Each structure stands twice: as structure tokens, then as C-alpha cells.
Amino acid sequence: MTDTPEPPPRTQSRETRRAQLIEATIATIAARGYARTTLTEVAKAAGLSHGLVLFHFQTKERLLAETLAFMAEEYRQHRAAALAGAGPAPAARLAALIEADFQPAINTQSRLAAWCAFWGEAQSRPFYQEACGALDAEYTAELEAICAALVAEGGYPIPPAHAARILRLVIEGTWLDAVTLAEPYPVAEARQTVETTARLLFPRHFAG
Amino acid sequence: MTDTPEPPPRTQSRETRRAQLIEATIATIAARGYARTTLTEVAKAAGLSHGLVLFHFQTKERLLAETLAFMAEEYRQHRAAALAGAGPAPAARLAALIEADFQPAINTQSRLAAWCAFWGEAQSRPFYQEACGALDAEYTAELEAICAALVAEGGYPIPPAHAARILRLVIEGTWLDAVTLAEPYPVAEARQTVETTARLLFPRHFAG
DNA sequence: AAACTGATTGACAAAGCAGTCAATGGAGGG
């Protein structure tokens, strides 16, 4: 009884293929960089023809825009799920948000590399703002609200907006480090760095 | 006496032209992004022919590598000058290092955009490490040494390496913000954010 | 002024790219 897992059907539904091609795009950007990402390379990564990529996405630009929008939405849902299970206490909410940033579903080498590649192209192309400017703003607002609650509870002498920005920059920075550093440090250490930052900002909530 | 400033000579020395072309490359990367930077575009930005770019740099890859190496070395010298005028006290040295990061010679829109573009391509091409991996490591070491001295002086309960990393990430992060944010905040606020971070890390040295 | 050296140009070749399209093939419905 050779129960070879039967190969996937040759033709797939629209949504399945689009998802597959978006994953292939993320992998290609991570492996070759944004500048050398070509339709042929994406198609090869997915084991499909390059004509099919354009059949599903019309232009290369749209493929990249939809890839970015997918990652932004994925990140948003990941955060939302983490917050939903965290209860109302602001300290617990911040801890959940931090933990979410280092879970393997989000914190993959490919995904981090793709994020950094998109950041690198952000200034020169409006499509970064179109795809996830609103979601970035939503994230910042969430974080500021939590920080404002913590500052109010703990009487900390720091503007909540500054605290939120520092946290966000340290989180994003560890992502960038994971991609650019010659000798990157492990995820656990990145997480510790962010937790240390939280402890500095809100010492009475995050005791050592 | 029409003293029109005479136009620059049609032919220039090797070093002058190379410097001019590197500046044009930075401007082009900032304006169009890494992926859409072409030799023709760089040449147009410098008012020269694209053949000349290859005459001076042989290949496009070498042009980009030398541009990155130039920026890394420029940054290193800028830091060194700031430290040289700061005296031996670690708090003064850290303050000088932070101030240096926000001076107009370094903190230009073009240069920040070019840095971010190179970071975005860093993971997929070894030339980022070749061009400035060593200088990045040197910077980290400098910062850690200063943080270690401050921790020793102030008895702060934080690993110096963590403190240095947090500072570096916040600095780099404000650079990234200046490039990627839809509504960027002014340089002065970026600087305040970093100073707030220093105050959190070393409260007895950087009083509010 | 004539010759020389090295910077500069622009025409050119070769390769790779995005995007088009007619032909193919497989799955499901009648």
C-alpha cells in the first residue's frame, strides 16, 4: 500500500493560486532582494509559468502591492488575536503585543527580509503608504493607547507617544538586525531586548 | 565686468568625478529607490554620459558598493570628529555621539533614504557586509564601551550590550521613520526621542 | 604648435525584462 500523497491538482482555484504566488513572492524577495525579483523568478519558486503570474495579478507592480498588503493584513490579524486573548489590563496587553512580534508565525527569516526590503523601497514609491500606511497608523495608535494607560496607572514621567515610539523602534530594529547583521543574535535575545525596554519605560508594571 | 562664475572645466580629475558620481548615485537611490536606479539615471543626475560612469566604476555593482562604502566611511569620520571634541567623560561622549547623528551633514533626506535602501537589500547581497560590516561592528563596539563605562559609574542594573543595542535601534529607527512614515516628525523630535531613551537608560547621568 | 595623455561621448551589441496572446488542457455541468 504505497500511500504516496497524491500530487496537488494541476489547476487550482483562483484564491489558492494567488496565495501560493504571494508566498513565492515573499520567498523570492527574501532570497534575491527586491531589486532582483523578477516575474520569472517568482514563477520558478512556485513551480509555475510566468504567464500565470500576470494572469492572476495583471502587472508586476500589483503583485508586489498585493504581497505587501497581504503581509500587513496578516500582521494586523496576528496582533488582534494576541490582544483578544490578553484581557483588559494594559500591562498584559503590551506583553501580549510584544510576544506576538516574536512568534514563529510572523517572525520568519523570509518575512522579516521582505519587510525590510519593502521599507527600503518605501520612500520612492507611494504604494507602501497605499498598502499599509493606514495599518501602520492603526498599530501606532494601539500602542500609544496602551502606553497612555500604563503612564496613567504608574505615573511615569514620559509622554506616552515617546514611549510608544521607543517600543516600536526597538521592535522594528530587532527585525532589521535579524536581516542585516553579519552575526545575528537569536530571537530570544531580541525578545529580551524589547522586554528590557518595556521594563525601563514602565518599571512598576514590568518588574525585573 | 560680468563676473559670471566660470563653468567647471569639461574634464575633471579622477577623484573629483568619482565623488560627483557617488553623490549622484545617492540622490538617484533616494529619488527613485534602489530597484529603479539605473546607470543612465545616475549619469543624467550628474549631467554626464552613462559611458563615463562605467569608465570610472567598471560595473554597476561596483558603483553601488563604492557608494555604500563612501557613506559608511563618511559616517565613521563624522562620529570620530564628534568624539574627538567630547573629552573623556562617558556621558559627554554619548551625548556627542547622539548629537552627531542628527547634524545636517549626515542627517539628510537623501542620505537617510539611501541608507534604508541599502539595508533593504542587505540580506540578499553579500556586498553590504563587505562594504560596511566591519564599520558597523566598530560602531557597536564604541557604543558598548561607552555604555559599559556609564553602567559602571552609575551602577545601573542593565547589561551594557542591551543598553547599547537599544540606543542604536532607536537611532536607526528614527532614520527609518524619516523615510517611511506618511507624516514624518521633525528631526528635533527624533533627537528628543533618543535623548529620552538615554535618560531612561542612564537616569543619573542624563537628568530630566 | 605639435604631440601626447587621459577624460568624455555616443553609437552599438547582447541579454533580460514585463507584458500579450493564441493554443492547450482539465474539471464540472448539462
Added chain:
DNA sequence: CCCTCCATTGACTGCTTTGTCAATCAGTTT
């Protein structure tokens, strides 16, 4: 069993890009 629909392919086009090179031009030396 045929027909229809739509996913899929691969050949093809036109354009852009990098890199080559012979000719030219501007300073400098003799």
C-alpha cells in the same frame, strides 16, 4: 459524452538595461 469555462502554458514582442568600444575632445608637455 460533449460542451463550456477557465486556469495554464510557452512562444513572441518591444523595451530597457548593462557593458563595449572606437572616435573625439581638452588640457599638458615638449
